Amino acid sequence: MALYEIDGRGPHYDDLRAGAIASVIANVHRNTKVRDKPFSPLDFMSWNEHSQAGAAAPAPVLLDDPEAQSKLMLTMLFPNKVA
Numbered sequence: 001m002a003l004y005e006i007d008g009r010g011p012h013y014d015d016l017r018a019g020a021i022a023s024v025i026a027n028v029h030r031n032t033k034v035r036d037k038p039f040s041p042l043d044f045m046s047w048n049e050h051s052q053a054g055a056a057a058p059a060p061v062l063l064d065d066p067e068a069q070s071k072l073m074l075t076m077l078f079p080n081k082v083a
Helices: 002-007 011-028 066-077
Strands: none
Touching: none
C-alpha cells in the first residue's frame, strides 16, 4: 500500500504480472501445431478490452497543437508527475 502511494501503480499492474506468469506457463505447454501464435499476458486478463474477441483497436488521439499533444502524452504516461 505504501508503494502505491509513492508511484501510483495499482491492481492493474498486479494483473499484468499474473498474466505474464500465466502466459509463460501456457506458452511452455502450447501445442504449436494447433496455435502457432504465442500467448500474451493480455490473453489472461478477461477485463481487458484487448483480450475480448472482436475488439476494435482504439483510435489515436491526435491534437493540432504539438505542445498540447506532448502535455497529453505526459499526463497519460505519468499522471502523478505532471502538474
